[in-house]
Amino acid sequence: MDLEMKSFPKGAAFLLFVLALQLSATEASALPDEGWKAAHATFYGGSDVQGTNGGACGYQNVFALGYGSMTTAISPQLYGDGNRCGACFEVRCTGARGCLYSSVIVTATNQGPQWSTEYPGPHFHLAQPAFNRIADITAGHVPIEYRRVNCVREGGIKFAIHGQRYSMQVLVYNVGGKGDVSGLAVKGQRSEWIQMIHLWGQIWSTQEILDGQSLCFRVTSSDGRSVTSCDVAPAMWHYGKTYEGSQF
Structure with a gap:
C-alpha cells in the first residue's frame, strides 16, 4: 500500500490519539528469555531531540518514521552489525542519586559513541526526553537495568x-x-x-x-x-x- 501524508487530528481527537500511543507503549510485554541486566545510561540530542536524527540504523528522521522521542543509541556490543536496530528495551534507573525509580520503553535507532565502550557492560545513550523519564537530567550518567520487550507499532511494516x-x-x-x-x-x-x-x-x-x-x-x-x-x-x-x- 502506497503511503500518503495525512494531517494530524485536531483538538480532543489528537489528545486521545497521543494517549492511546502512550498506553500501547507501556503495555509492551517482556520477552520470555529476557530478564533484567545491568548497564549504564547517558543522554544526547537535546530537549528537542534533533540531535538524534541520522545515525547508524539508517532511519534519518526518527519522528517522520514514527519513533518519536523515546529512542536510544546502543553500545557497539548491543548494536553488532545493526541487527538490533528497531529493537525495544525497557530501562530503569537503579540506586543512583537522581533516579526517578520509573521505567521507560525505548527503541534502538542508533549506535552509541565509541567512548561508551569504556563503561563496564552495555551502554544506553538515551534521547534526552527518555532519560528524563528515569533520572534527573543533572545526574548525567546513571547505572540502569534493561530488558528486551516486544515492540508495539501502529500500522504495518x-x-x-x-x-x-x-x-x-x-x-x-x-x-x-x-x-x-x-x-x-x-x-x-x-x-x-x-x-x-x-x-x-x-x-x-x-x-x-x-x-x-x-x-x-x-x-x-x-x-x-x-x-x-x-x-x-x-x-x-x-x-x-x-x-x-x-x-x-
Whole structure:
C-alpha cells in the first residue's frame, strides 16, 4: 500500500490519539528469555531531540518514521552489525542519586559513541526526553537495568525503496514483535524469492532488476518468525516512496 501524508487530528481527537500511543507503549510485554541486566545510561540530542536524527540504523528522521522521542543509541556490543536496530528495551534507573525509580520503553535507532565502550557492560545513550523519564537530567550518567520487550507499532511494516535500477535499497522500519530484522527477501511478480543483502543498519539491497513488477517482501526477525506481505508495491512503484505491508 502506497503511503500518503495525512494531517494530524485536531483538538480532543489528537489528545486521545497521543494517549492511546502512550498506553500501547507501556503495555509492551517482556520477552520470555529476557530478564533484567545491568548497564549504564547517558543522554544526547537535546530537549528537542534533533540531535538524534541520522545515525547508524539508517532511519534519518526518527519522528517522520514514527519513533518519536523515546529512542536510544546502543553500545557497539548491543548494536553488532545493526541487527538490533528497531529493537525495544525497557530501562530503569537503579540506586543512583537522581533516579526517578520509573521505567521507560525505548527503541534502538542508533549506535552509541565509541567512548561508551569504556563503561563496564552495555551502554544506553538515551534521547534526552527518555532519560528524563528515569533520572534527573543533572545526574548525567546513571547505572540502569534493561530488558528486551516486544515492540508495539501502529500500522504495518514499512518499506522505503531507494537506489536505482541496478541497486535497489530498502529501509525496513516500524517492525512489531522483536522489532529487529535479521533477514529480508523480495519477490517480483516475474521472479523467484531473492534474499536481499544486509548493507548496514536496517538497509537491505539487491542488484536484481525488479522495475515494473509488483513486489512481495518477507521479513524475518531474530526469533525466527517471518511475515510475508504480497503486492505491497504495485507494478508501477517508484524509488523514493514508502509502502506498507503486514505486521507481526
